[in-house]
Amino acid sequence: MIRHSVILKLKSDLGLEEKQAFFDAVDKLAVIPNVQKFEVLKQISTKNKFEYGISMEFDNQEQYDFYSNHAEHQAFIQNFWIKSVEDFLEIDYILI
Amino acid sequence: MIRHSVILKLKSDLGLEEKQAFFDAVDKLAVIPNVQKFEVLKQISTKNKFEYGISMEFDNQEQYDFYSNHAEHQAFIQNFWIKSVEDFLEIDYILI
Numbered sequence: 409m410i411r412h413s414v415i416l417k418l419k420s421d422l423g424l425e426e427k428q429a430f431f432d433a434v435d436k437l438a439v440i441p442n443v444q445k446f447e448v449l450k451q452i453s454t455k456n457k458f459e460y461g462i463s464m465e466f467d468n469q470e471q472y473d474f475y476s477n478h479a480e481h482q483a484f485i486q487n488f489w490i491k492s493v494e495d496f497l498e499i500d501y502i503l504i
Numbered sequence: 505m506i507r508h509s510v511i512l513k514l515k516s517d518l519g520l521e522e523k524q525a526f527f528d529a530v531d532k533l534a535v536i537p538n539v540q541k542f543e544v545l546k547q548i549s550t551k552n553k554f555e556y557g558i559s560m561e562f563d564n565q566e567q568y569d570f571y572s573n574h575a576e577h578q579a580f581i582q583n584f585w586i587k588s589v590e591d592f593l594e595i596d597y598i599l600i
Contacts, residue, residue: 410548415595431600449597452506461597497593499511501545501557504527 409503410472413463415451416496426492433488434462440478442471457495505599506568509559511547512592522588529584530558536574538567553591 418427431448438446449461466472475481514523527544534542545557562568571577 411545448600449507450600451595452598453594453596455594458595460600461595463597498549498551499547499554499557500549501559502548504544504546504556 410466410469411445411463411501412466412472412475413461413499413501414496415456415458415461415499417457417459417494418492419494422492430488430492433484437462437481437484438464440475440480442466443475458497506562506565507541507559507597508562508568508571509557509595509597510592511552511554511557511595513553513555513590514588515590518588526584526588529580533558533577533580534560536571536576538562539571554593 418430422430434448437443444465444467445463447461447463449463451458451461464475466475514526518526530544533539540561540563541559543557543559545559547554547557560571562571
């Protein structure tokens with residue numbers, strides 16, 4: 409199991425409609441093949457600057473790579489991520 | 505549900521025995537009352553500097569606070585965390 413996640417802060421000048429469009433686009437990532445336990449999260453600790461998290465699991469690295477390279481994911485990056493996200497951190501976990 | 509997690513990097517001069525003692529102490533946090541879905545994780549993305557993650561869930565903020573203030577957790581911070589951890593980030597999530 410690989411748990412892929414990203415913690416992010418949206419651009420502060422993002423309008424409500426743009427924000428909604430961003431999260432609608434995020435939701436569509438869940439249907440890319442092999443994506444499991446897809447979650448959209450609100451980050452509530454005051455000890456970091458990030459606002460949201462996206463988390464998903466893959467059975468193995470091949471499935472993760474398939475997702476990363478998938479046209480839908482690439483289109484999401486180009487059309488929504490780059491325009492909307494101010495800062496982020498990718499975190500990938502495996503169970504010890 | 506609140507998912508409390510911390511992503512961390514250990515001090516680079518930590519010996520094998522100290523590292524083992526740290527993770528043995530981490531494992532004991534799982535038995536503090538109300539701690540659910542306790543996980544110790546290895547961080548494998550090359551896009552950040554952190555090495556490990558610890559994740560757990562609570563039903564609500566009261567349970568989270570009870571854990572944070574619990575003597576076993578406080579002793580862990582004093583006896584293991586401060587001595588062993590070089591850098592960390594706390595991340596707390598709720599489902600949107």
